[in-house]
Amino acid sequence: MTSSPETSLIRIGIVGYGNLGRGVEAAVAHNPDMRVAGIFTRRDPAQLRPLGAGVPVYGMEQLPAQQGQLDVLILCGGSKEDLPQQSPQLAAQFCLVDSFDTHARIPAHFAAVDAAAQAGNTTALISAGWDPGMFSLNRLMGEALLPNGATYTFWGKGLSQGHSDAIRRVPGVAAGVQYTIPVDEAMQQVRAGGRPDLSTREKHRRECFVVLQPGADAEAVRRTIVGMPHYFDQYDTSVQFISAEELAREHSAMPHGGFVIRSGNTSEGAQQVIEYGLKLDSNPEFTASVLVAYARAVHRLQQLGQHGCKTVFDVPPGLLSPRSAAELRADLL
Amino acid sequence: MTSSPETSLIRIGIVGYGNLGRGVEAAVAHNPDMRVAGIFTRRDPAQLRPLGAGVPVYGMEQLPAQQGQLDVLILCGGSKEDLPQQSPQLAAQFCLVDSFDTHARIPAHFAAVDAAAQAGNTTALISAGWDPGMFSLNRLMGEALLPNGATYTFWGKGLSQGHSDAIRRVPGVAAGVQYTIPVDEAMQQVRAGGRPDLSTREKHRRECFVVLQPGADAEAVRRTIVGMPHYFDQYDTSVQFISAEELAREHSAMPHGGFVIRSGNTSEGAQQVIEYGLKLDSNPEFTASVLVAYARAVHRLQQLGQHGCKTVFDVPPGLLSPRSAAELRADLL
Numbered sequence: 001m002t003s004s005p006e007t008s009l010i011r012i013g014i015v016g017y018g019n020l021g022r023g024v025e026a027a028v029a030h031n032p033d034m035r036v037a038g039i040f041t042r043r044d045p046a047q048l049r050p051l052g053a054g055v056p057v058y059g060m061e062q063l064p065a066q067q068g069q070l071d072v073l074i075l076c077g078g079s080k081e082d083l084p085q086q087s088p089q090l091a092a093q094f095c096l097v098d099s100f101d102t103h104a105r106i107p108a109h110f111a112a113v114d115a116a117a118q119a120g121n122t123t124a125l126i127s128a129g130w131d132p133g134m135f136s137l138n139r140l141m142g143e144a145l146l147p148n149g150a151t152y153t154f155w156g157k158g159l160s161q162g163h164s165d166a167i168r169r170v171p172g173v174a175a176g177v178q179y180t181i182p183v184d185e186a187m188q189q190v191r192a193g194g195r196p197d198l199s200t201r202e203k204h205r206r207e208c209f210v211v212l213q214p215g216a217d218a219e220a221v222r223r224t225i226v227g228m229p230h231y232f233d234q235y236d237t238s239v240q241f242i243s244a245e246e247l248a249r250e251h252s253a254m255p256h257g258g259f260v261i262r263s264g265n266t267s268e269g270a271q272q273v274i275e276y277g278l279k280l281d282s283n284p285e286f287t288a289s290v291l292v293a294y295a296r297a298v299h300r301l302q303q304l305g306q307h308g309c310k311t312v313f314d315v316p317p318g319l320l321s322p323r324s325a326a327e328l329r330a331d332l333l
Numbered sequence: 334m335t336s337s338p339e340t341s342l343i344r345i346g347i348v349g350y351g352n353l354g355r356g357v358e359a360a361v362a363h364n365p366d367m368r369v370a371g372i373f374t375r376r377d378p379a380q381l382r383p384l385g386a387g388v389p390v391y392g393m394e395q396l397p398a399q400q401g402q403l404d405v406l407i408l409c410g411g412s413k414e415d416l417p418q419q420s421p422q423l424a425a426q427f428c429l430v431d432s433f434d435t436h437a438r439i440p441a442h443f444a445a446v447d448a449a450a451q452a453g454n455t456t457a458l459i460s461a462g463w464d465p466g467m468f469s470l471n472r473l474m475g476e477a478l479l480p481n482g483a484t485y486t487f488w489g490k491g492l493s494q495g496h497s498d499a500i501r502r503v504p505g506v507a508a509g510v511q512y513t514i515p516v517d518e519a520m521q522q523v524r525a526g527g528r529p530d531l532s533t534r535e536k537h538r539r540e541c542f543v544v545l546q547p548g549a550d551a552e553a554v555r556r557t558i559v560g561m562p563h564y565f566d567q568y569d570t571s572v573q574f575i576s577a578e579e580l581a582r583e584h585s586a587m588p589h590g591g592f593v594i595r596s597g598n599t600s601e602g603a604q605q606v607i608e609y610g611l612k613l614d615s616n617p618e619f620t621a622s623v624l625v626a627y628a629r630a631v632h633r634l635q636q637l638g639q640h641g642c643k644t645v646f647d648v649p650p651g652l653l654s655p656r657s658a659a660e661l662r663a664d665l666l
Contacts, residue, residue, distance in 0.1 A: 318646035
């Protein structure tokens with residue numbers, strides 16, 4: 001890794017500055033071949049406090065004028081409201097990476113971004129992160145290497161943002177978090193090469209820590225949570241009531257992780273098990289790190305003239321590293 | 334996965350028919366988009382018994398005449414004698430995949446194969462398998478995603494062919510096998526996110542099962558084995574003497590596997606751990622499965638006009654799967 005002169009660094013634009021945006025800023029600092037050239041926000045730019053001194057902050061409306069000043073945008077908004085609009089719109093003008101994670105809508109999102117990127121001669125990579133992202137890669141490779149087999153994805157132990165939000169909407173709840181936990185027995189079966197048919201309940205359980213509003217009926221809250229359709233009713237769910245202080249002290253981190261396990265046979269007697277696991281202290285910071293590595297790959301694909309929408313399935317792994325192909329072969333192969 | 338008419342199947346040539354070659358033949362049978370079009374051997378073709386009825390067996394000297402009849406050769410010879418000769422020679426005429434695994438000689442092997450493949454307009458992928466191969470990919474991705482971190486590779490529990498051969502050359506030894514075993518304590522430290530400096534001895538231990546020749550001095554054999562420079566002297570090595578019957582009964586399989594663990598920090602407080610693990614009942618059959626998936630990718634790269642020598646670092650993962658890019662995005666992303 002030779003240090004690049006400032007002028008040849010990959011210029012990253014961060015679009016949205018919540019947990020993920022801050023994670024991207026931190027991750028770029030670990031990558032000597034890139035720099036944050038601007039942060040773009042819908043809030044008042046004067047109110048934002050970037051981690052790095054001297055990082056310019058702009059209002060979102062100033063983004064179009066920055067064409068030519070930014071090599072890759074990293075979109076740090078949500079999959080529900082932000083990315084379905086932003087990614088196709090910005091791909092017309094910029095190379096970009098997003099972490100769109102609504103699995104069922106990926107084909108539609110891909111089509112919209114691809115049309116914009118093809119028309120604009122840009123390169124846009126969607127759905128980077130760990131799931132979708134690293135877990136997807138491992139599902140694909142597991143299936144390709146062991147066609148006669150079965151794939152299992154387990155999530156957790158980790159804090160689920162969506163389920164925590166659902167808890168907080170329950171009447172009588174002041175605050176709360178939810179952890180998704182893989183069922184140990186199921187994990188052991190799968191790791192041992194068994195290929196069990198597992199129900200939703202048999203794969204994961206859910207643990208909730210809830211702060212009640214003054215005067216709320218704890219048992220009524222508990223019943224509402226565990227019976228919530230889709231979110232909790234198909235799982236074994238435990239609800240623990242704690243104080244606001246304990247919640248702040250013990251449950252403000254955002255750990256997550258999980259496992260993709262492929263188990264298959266290459267012949268009757270030979271069972272083969274591939275396991276990929278993540279143990280993350282900070283879910284947004286790890287997702288951000290993945291986005292940053294794929295931003296490098298997007299920049300290179302653009303330079304190679306490979307335009308249009310891409311996913312992690314389309315990227316030669318070597319493009320993720322700042323090191324040369326010859327160095328990678330000598331040191332890591 | 335729609336079934337392809339016989340004529341559009343990828344035609345695989347297997348070069349060398351030992352454990353790995355047989356594994357390739359078995360793996361191709363699990364992949365409906367390819368077929369074994371020929372097995373090539375230095376032995377008498379009439380003496381070979383392929384697993385599949387009707388698979389043609391040829392002498393090695395008949396290979397050049399098969400140009401145009403084979404889409405990809407899978408080279409199943411050894412890294413010491415066979416591949417350094419065969420891969421560059423055959424790459425002049427054929428697309429191919431090999432499992433060249435002498436890490437220190439990969440750059441030279443790459444250069445020789447690349448020159449031949451560039452001149453011949455063929456596509457050749459070297460050093461596929463699990464290490465080099467899947468483990469290399471995970472070393473690369475771990476480093477790219479978590480630049481501020483450390484990577485650890487542990488091998489085993491598994492039978493090491495090279496170390497078993499070394500044991501069998503000791504005077505007084507009739508037969509024997511050696512297992513490489515990761516040291517549990519080191520694994521736990523690394524998994525917990527520690528980044529210990531581990532000596533060779535602290536990472537792996539070695540377990541030998543030896544059948545003595547009649548009249549051999551057990552203690553002398555033990556001392557020769559455990560003191561063998563490079564192979565055993567830097568490890569804690571145990572030697573157990575067993576009967577030829579027990580060796581045949583308990584130690585004729587070829588299990589292997591191991592772990593690549595990357596542990597890194599994305600910020601001061603946030604530790605992230607990525608772990609990739611393999612638990613293989615049959616080392617040669619799994620290696621063969623990797624070679625077969627990469628043979629598919631080589632065939633597609635060739636069709637895309639991407640000639641020259643490649644490694645696993647250069648292959649977009651989607652090319653490993655028989656499924657279309659749209660299907661993969663919808664089902665696995």
